[in-house]
Amino acid sequence: MIITKKKERGKLLESIKDYQSLFLVGCSECASLCGTGGDTELQELKEALEAQGKTVTGTHKAKTGCQVLGTKTELKQYKDALNAADAVIVMSCGAGTQAAVEMFPDKPVYPCNDSLFLGNMTRFQIFDERCSLCGECIIDKTGGICPLTNCPKGLLVGPCGGVKDGKCEVSQDIDCCWVRIYERMKRIGRLDDLMETTLEPKDWAASQKPRAHSAREDKKK
């Protein structure tokens, strides 16, 4: 899921200082799990804005904020509240915020969160980055562990000289992912693969921005 964290409240207030009435949109998916866009956060922000003398014309927690058509349909019921709002604040990731921009071409839309990364929730509201969305998965060659993401240098061939007692040169909190890959390959009896494979330089064309993909077209093929 997309990991988000709340922007500093002061920064948000500064960016919306010219608007009196606001409509808030949250998201039931990633942002709810991150504690940045669920019911509690919507209520908290509403109260905080009202404490600043602002008017909140309405709030809605979208089912999936980045699903443009669905969210648009859900928001139809708030037609009046939306019309009354000077601006919309979106409490989701950057994708959800831009979905709102698409829905409200004539209204200012502001993000409430910073989008961090694509991650796994390992414990409640503890998140680790595991995938860089590079466009071409190579973990079939690396024991299922992504060095592009888990190594701060994104090294694809092996560890750098900075590894110290199995830890990364960037931080002792990070296990060297190439040591992890080495140990895993050894455990599953694939060490020879690791010896033999030197991955080609990454094809960054596969992650050329902005990307688009049609699953519908794929289905037809």
Next chain:
Amino acid sequence: MTFREALESGKFVVTAEVGPPKGTDISEMLHHMDLLKGKVDAVNVTDNQSAVMRINSMSVCKLALERGLEPVLQMTCRDRNRIALQSDLLGASILGIRNVLCMTGDHVSAGDHKSAKPVYDIESVQLLQAVEGLNGGRDMAGNELRGATNYFQGAVVTPEANPLEPQLIKFTKKVRAGARFFQTQAIYDVEAFKGFMEHARKHQVKVLAGFVVLKSVGMARFLNNNVPGIRVPEELIGELKAAGKEKALDTGMDITARHIRQLKDEGICDGVHIMAIGMEEKVPEIMSRAGLL
């Protein structure tokens, strides 16, 4: 005799490191180069070492050539993508630079521009492959070059890394990618180094053992605690302690000289690489104590 010829002839070679300064005043650096001239087989010019922004390696390599020293261009993958790396390699080649040391490079978080975007478009092994390609007249995209390079390419290895085996795997990949010589991270335990050399000798490559001169007990402890891949044994720390503060540097120089002499006498490796880090003036004295001058 060039650095490459010296290594290929079987001579016990000596290289030393030159760190470009931060700023345009190069007087001290030129002084250090003049001290090394005629004594070492080549000087390595570091590439924004420790991710601290300084004069680039290529310009200083050219100055070294002009002053009669043979340079080894250190090249890291941290600051440039594959286009810039290859472009610089072509540029260095037309300036007469013939040796390149291919490295991944310290992460920007270690340096003085921590908010910079690290590149690492490719890494050391792939950079070696790229050099091999340019030597063969092709760039990384397979395009034919109008004039190939003629590099003698090397790489680095950390013989005392923990765990060692993943490093040895990468070492082997560097050899396969075309590395002709290796300069190692600083070593302080000759017996442990012999173990690494048993592995290295399975390959057709030259190995220069790295040395960083110990200045004090504090420095030895700092290296042990902060620099990955460096292990100063307690006996050596004891030796520095026994020498007392005033004689510590002198003892450190003796230790380095003693180790170099042993490596040479026992034919353990093909040469040494002295990283004096701020004590370049001491390099000729160390070489003399090691019986190399």
